[in-house]
Amino acid sequence: MGAHSKGAVRPGNGAVPPSKGSVLPGPAADTAPLPQVRPPGRDRCFDTLRAVALIRVVTHHTFGWAWAGMVFPSMGIMFALAGTLMAKSLERPPLKVIRGRLRRLLPPFWFWGFFVVVAMLIHDWMPGRQIVYWVVPLGDPPGNAWGEQACEILWYLRTYLWFVLLSPLLLRVFRPAPIPVLLLSLSPILAFHFAWEPPDNRLGTALTDLATFLFCWMLGFAHREGVLSRLKPLAVTVLSLAAIAFGGWYAFTHQAETGSYDLDDIPLAQAFWSAGFVTLLMYAKEYFRIDFAWLTRFRRTDRLVTIFNARAVTIYLWHEIALILAVPLIDQFWNVPAFEKYLPLESQWFMFGIGWILIAVFVLLCGWVEDVAAKKKPKLVP
Numbered sequence: 001m002g003a004h005s006k007g008a009v010r011p012g013n014g015a016v017p018p019s020k021g022s023v024l025p026g027p028a029a030d031t032a033p034l035p036q037v038r039p040p041g042r043d044r045c046f047d048t049l050r051a052v053a054l055i056r057v058v059t060h061h062t063f064g065w066a067w068a069g070m071v072f073p074s075m076g077i078m079f080a081l082a083g084t085l086m087a088k089s090l091e092r093p094p095l096k097v098i099r100g101r102l103r104r105l106l107p108p109f110w111f112w113g114f115f116v117v118v119a120m121l122i123h124d125w126m127p128g129r130q131i132v133y134w135v136v137p138l139g140d141p142p143g144n145a146w147g148e149q150a151c152e153i154l155w156y157l158r159t160y161l162w163f164v165l166l167s168p169l170l171l172r173v174f175r176p177a178p179i180p181v182l183l184l185s186l187s188p189i190l191a192f193h194f195a196w197e198p199p200d201n202r203l204g205t206a207l208t209d210l211a212t213f214l215f216c217w218m219l220g221f222a223h224r225e226g227v228l229s230r231l232k233p234l235a236v237t238v239l240s241l242a243a244i245a246f247g248g249w250y251a252f253t254h255q256a257e258t259g260s261y262d263l264d265d266i267p268l269a270q271a272f273w274s275a276g277f278v279t280l281l282m283y284a285k286e287y288f289r290i291d292f293a294w295l296t297r298f299r300r301t302d303r304l305v306t307i308f309n310a311r312a313v314t315i316y317l318w319h320e321i322a323l324i325l326a327v328p329l330i331d332q333f334w335n336v337p338a339f340e341k342y343l344p345l346e347s348q349w350f351m352f353g354i355g356w357i358l359i360a361v362f363v364l365l366c367g368w369v370e371d372v373a374a375k376k377k378p379k380l381v382p
Contacts, residue, residue, distance in 0.1 A: 044292040044305070045285055046081050051308035053077050058319045058359070061153075062352045066262040069270070070248065073263065075156065076274025079213040080282060082160060083220020086167045094168040101164045105313065107373040109137065109157060111366060112317040120147040137161060139202035153320050159209040163217050171221060178227045185215045189271040212267045215275040219282060229286045236283045240276040247273030310382035311367045315359060318366060322358035326351050329358075 053074035060068045089097045113134050117127075125144040127134075133141040137158045143151050163170075174181045188211035198204030222228050228236075251261040251269035258265040263273055284290065295302050308315065330351060333339040344350045368378035 042309075044295050044302075045290050046084070047305050047309045048292050048295065049077055049281075050081055050312060051305045054308055054312060054315050054319075057316070058323075058355065059352070061320060061323060062355060063348055066260045069263040070251075070273060073270070073274040073277050076213060076216040076270075076278045077281065078156075079160070079163070079216040080220045080223070080278045082163070083167075083217035084224045085220070086164065086217075087171060087221045087224035090168060090171055098164060098168075102161075103375075104370070104373045105157065105161065106136070108313045108317060108366075108369045110135075111369045113141070116143070116147055116150050116321075120144050123147075133202075139206060149324060150321050153316065155205070155209055156316070158206060159213060162206065162210055163213075167217075170218065174218060174221050175225070178222055178225060179231075182215070182218050182222055182227070185218045186271060186275060188214060189268055193268045208267050212271045213274065215271065216278050219275070219278060223282050223286070228283050231283065233283075233287060236279060240279045240283075243272045243276030243279070245276075247271070247276065307363070307382055311363050311370060313370055314363055314367045318362035319355070319359050322362060323351070323355045325358055326354040330354060 052072065056068060056072045056074040059065070060074075086097075086101075089100070117131075117134060120143050121127075123144065123146040125146070127142060130139075130142045133139045137154060138161060140158060141151060141154060189208075192198055192208060192211050198207045219228075247263070247269045251263060251266050251273070254266060254269070255261050261269075263270040295305065330345055333343060333345055339345065364380050367382070368380070371378045371382070
């Protein structure tokens with residue numbers, strides 16, 4: 001992922017012609033190895049956060065714990081990490097960057113969507129012209145009740161895609177006044193809640209999701225541009241805790257409207273809780289210089305983090321289908337007396353474990369599409 005600097009040492013036989021007036025190296029210097037210039041590696045802290053975020057998503061979709069989003073707001077973290085990487089990529093021509101992002105995202109989505117669409121067609125679904133959203137998910141793709149659970153995760157891909165398309169403009173607006181723009185990025189969700197409610201359709205849903213996570217995306221810009229490292233710890237802590245407090249207060253005082261304090265169902269609470277939480281997380285990373293370099297000492301854990309990041313789209317797309325398939329699979333276990341006697345077939349934790357086994361199977365069967373999309377040699381395990 002890292003880019004080579006213009007002054008990088010070029011590969012060759014190690015001989016560098018002396019400049020005029022330089023001191024010729026002696027025998028010892030001739031035999032000394034030249035220092036290797038390596039491109040900067042991946043940020044293992046960010047890689048680990050992305051892996052934990054994916055695990056939390058699967059956990060939430062298995063158990064439905066409302067408090068899980070408060071303990072670790074996965075979607076806000078994922079949008080902030082994506083914003084950081086997007087700002088880094090936009091050091092290159094914007095059109096080339098956007099084309100590269102689309103190339104990496106759409107083929108895995110098309111591959112996954114082929115099976116979902118075929119399954120819905122078998123179950124009496126007849127698509128109309130809105131099937132175009134199955135080609136480019138700028139809006140929620142249509143479907144029927146049978147595919148509803150499998151498709152409910154597509155809002156993230158739709159929101160991510162819009163942020164990618166808008167990033168060149170957002171970054172241009174952000175750079176002249178980063179702190180004011182970052183703070184003002186919470187104003188759209190406030191406006192949608194108190195001034196104008198978006199319509200209950202594809203456009204309105206997309207606008208709400210964009211407004212909910214706009215701050216987190218822009219926070220990724222602030223991290224990449226070095227803005228966070230220049231802020232005072234006290235100011236960051238006070239404002240972040242205030243945002244968390246407001247988000248938590250709003251979630252708990254508006255349970256009657258949604259039946260739960262789940263942040264996923266309360267956009268205003270989600271926006272402020274995620275803003276405060278992710279700001280503290282990313283600022284702490286910069287302030288304490290956390291890089292998770294120690295992770296490489298634990299080979300299996302480090303390997304697992306690598307797989308999660310190389311197959312992030314595959315895991316996200318297929319995890320809901322894995323959880324759906326886990327239910328009829330476990331039903332079959334009841335027909336085996338030994339399984340019925342010794343396995344906790346009624347436990348959600350057992351379904352959680354079976355779900356991860358099926359996710360691993362999907363990673364092996366379908367993960368290679370991510371390699372093809374990235375123009376890499378397809379591998380079963382990255």
